[in-house]
Amino acid sequence: MKKIFFLLFLLPSILLAQTANDLFTTANNLYKEGKYKEAIKVYQKIEKKDQVSSDVYYNLGNCYYKLNEVAATIYNYEKALSINPLHKDATNNLVFAKRLTLDRIEELPKSILQKFNENYLQKLTYNQWAIVVVVLSFLASILFLLFYFSEIPTKKRFYFISSILSFIMLFSSLLITINQYNLSTSKRHAIVFSKKIDVKNAPTLNGNDVFTIHEGTKIMVLDEVDNWKKVKLADGKIGWLIADEIKEL
Structure with a gap:
C-alpha cells in the first residue's frame, strides 16, 4: 500500500517530465524540418511549464537566428548561458549573433580581478558553486575525522594537512x-x-x-521610474528609455 501511495505521489512529476521531453523532441524535429516558427511555439510551451534548460533556450536562439530576429536570438543565447555558463555552442553562436547588431560598443577597461572573475569564476553559476561548497564541507569533515581517529603519525599528519587545505578551499x-x-x-x-x-x-x-542604441544590444538596468528604466552601456553611458523597448534577462 505504501509503494502504491509513493508511486501516486511521484506520478504528476513523472508525467510532467515526460511531457516536457516529448515536447522537446517534437520541437527538435520541427527545427530539422525547417519549421522554425512552429518549433518556437513548442519550445515556449516547455518554458511555460517551468521545465526549461540551457538547451531549450539554446535551441530557441537557433530558431530565431534562422528567422533573422537578432534581439530574440541574442536574448535566448544569453538565457542559455545564464543557466549553463559552460555551454560552448551557445557561447560560440552568441559571438556570431552579436555581429548582426549595429552597435559597436567598446567596454570599459577591467581590473585583473574583474577579468579573473569573468573568465574563470563566472564559468559556474552561484548554484553550482554552492554544490562545490557542500562537497568540500563533507570532504573537510571526513578528513578531520580521519585525522582525529588515526593513530599512525604519518597518516595523522597527512589527514591534518589535507583537512586544513579542504577547510581553506571550503x-x-x-x-x-x-x-x-x-x-x-x-x-x-x-x-x-x-x-x-x-x-x-x-x-x-x-x-x-x-545616445542611440539598436536591436540586440545588451544593457544593464540600474533603476526604474513608472514605465521608464535607467540603463547603462558597457562603455559607461547612462540614460533613460521606455521599459517596453527592452526585455530583461
Missing part, C-alpha cells in the same frame, strides 16, 4: 558563492528589442536624446 568557495550570488541578484541585464531607441537624459518624453 571558505574560499563559500566567499565566491556569496559574491556570485550578489552579482547575479544586483546586476539586471536586458536586451534591446526595438529596432532603434533614442535614449533620454531623463525619464520623460521631453528629455534630451543622449
Whole structure:
C-alpha cells in the first residue's frame, strides 16, 4: 500500500517530465524540418511549464537566428548561458549573433580581478558553486575525522594537512558563492528589442536624446521610474528609455 501511495505521489512529476521531453523532441524535429516558427511555439510551451534548460533556450536562439530576429536570438543565447555558463555552442553562436547588431560598443577597461572573475569564476553559476561548497564541507569533515581517529603519525599528519587545505578551499568557495550570488541578484541585464531607441537624459518624453542604441544590444538596468528604466552601456553611458523597448534577462 505504501509503494502504491509513493508511486501516486511521484506520478504528476513523472508525467510532467515526460511531457516536457516529448515536447522537446517534437520541437527538435520541427527545427530539422525547417519549421522554425512552429518549433518556437513548442519550445515556449516547455518554458511555460517551468521545465526549461540551457538547451531549450539554446535551441530557441537557433530558431530565431534562422528567422533573422537578432534581439530574440541574442536574448535566448544569453538565457542559455545564464543557466549553463559552460555551454560552448551557445557561447560560440552568441559571438556570431552579436555581429548582426549595429552597435559597436567598446567596454570599459577591467581590473585583473574583474577579468579573473569573468573568465574563470563566472564559468559556474552561484548554484553550482554552492554544490562545490557542500562537497568540500563533507570532504573537510571526513578528513578531520580521519585525522582525529588515526593513530599512525604519518597518516595523522597527512589527514591534518589535507583537512586544513579542504577547510581553506571550503571558505574560499563559500566567499565566491556569496559574491556570485550578489552579482547575479544586483546586476539586471536586458536586451534591446526595438529596432532603434533614442535614449533620454531623463525619464520623460521631453528629455534630451543622449545616445542611440539598436536591436540586440545588451544593457544593464540600474533603476526604474513608472514605465521608464535607467540603463547603462558597457562603455559607461547612462540614460533613460521606455521599459517596453527592452526585455530583461
